[in-house]
Amino acid sequence: MLQHEPESASRPGSLETRDLTIRFGGHVAVNAVSCRFAPGTLTAIVGPNGAGKTTYFNLISGQLHASAGQVLLDGRDISSLAASARTHAGLGRAFQLTSLFPNLSVLENVRLALQSRRRIGLDMWNVWTRHGALIERADELLESVALQARRDAPAASLPHGDQRKLEVALLMALDPQVYMFDEPTAGMSVDEVPVVLDLIRKLKARRDKTILLVEHKMDVVRELADRIIVLHNGTLMADGEPEAVIASPVVQQAYLGQAPVEEAA
Numbered sequence: 001m002l003q004h005e006p007e008s009a010s011r012p013g014s015l016e017t018r019d020l021t022i023r024f025g026g027h028v029a030v031n032a033v034s035c036r037f038a039p040g041t042l043t044a045i046v047g048p049n050g051a052g053k054t055t056y057f058n059l060i061s062g063q064l065h066a067s068a069g070q071v072l073l074d075g076r077d078i079s080s081l082a083a084s085a086r087t088h089a090g091l092g093r094a095f096q097l098t099s100l101f102p103n104l105s106v107l108e109n110v111r112l113a114l115q116s117r118r119r120i121g122l123d124m125w126n127v128w129t130r131h132g133a134l135i136e137r138a139d140e141l142l143e144s145v146a147l148q149a150r151r152d153a154p155a156a157s158l159p160h161g162d163q164r165k166l167e168v169a170l171l172m173a174l175d176p177q178v179y180m181f182d183e184p185t186a187g188m189s190v191d192e193v194p195v196v197l198d199l200i201r202k203l204k205a206r207r208d209k210t211i212l213l214v215e216h217k218m219d220v221v222r223e224l225a226d227r228i229i230v231l232h233n234g235t236l237m238a239d240g241e242p243e244a245v246i247a248s249p250v251v252q253q254a255y256l257g258q259a260p261v262e263e264a265a
């Protein structure tokens, strides 16, 4: 299987996991996963249910702390940082709306995300002159996810599909170096899916961000991914260009729910 060349750790957004491992009791959910993710590429992380994809994401974003191994961002070991500190360092993951401001409007949530990124100071003149610009940018972002009509609604009142779109808008507002999307279109209606996929497509076209995507829909993966890594039983089973990975017997067997060739022998 094709292995990717290591990228220079000096490029902003270079992400690496080294022997990343987490055990829950006796169960090893992520097992010594070593992988580099380069700026300008979109890597899809696939695997059967329970393979460890979300747990791997949680370890990278800091929702979980590893039992062993490291996460490095731009060559710096961030394994001991809390999730919020990792966000400040440039790792962006779609927010859980419950941890945001459910009673504030959709627009206010986006404005606050923009503001946190720009770290506007307490200078009142700055605050008022920039306030208009922030609202304008927040409106643009809402437009890009087709949420303009819901801008004044409390975030918590949005139906599920709209909440997912808001999560994407908030991530765009933060504009991190590393974008992490965990099944971004899950639970969306057919007409909502293209809006989000189009945003990811545009983000990818910029070629300056590191994008990680956990996704079950193989047609989406095929279209968007530069590279696919496959997790199976917590281990990195395959890593390479999409067509080669999808066609490989180990992946086919894993997706059919059978044991991979090596294990079956």
Ligand SMILES: Nc1ncnc2c1ncn2[C@@H]1O[C@H](COP(=O)(O)OP(=O)(O)OP(=O)(O)O)[C@@H](O)[C@H]1O
Pocket: 024, 027, 029, 047, 048, 049, 050, 051, 052, 053, 054, 055, 056
């Ligand atoms: N907090 C936890 N405590 C105990 N076991 C856990 C915990 N979180 C995850 N696991 C287990 O770790 C394994 C990997 O789960 P994970 O949710 O990461 O898989 P996944 O590949 O994201 O699956 P899916 O595609 O169904 O979302 C599963 O066996 C799961 O039951």
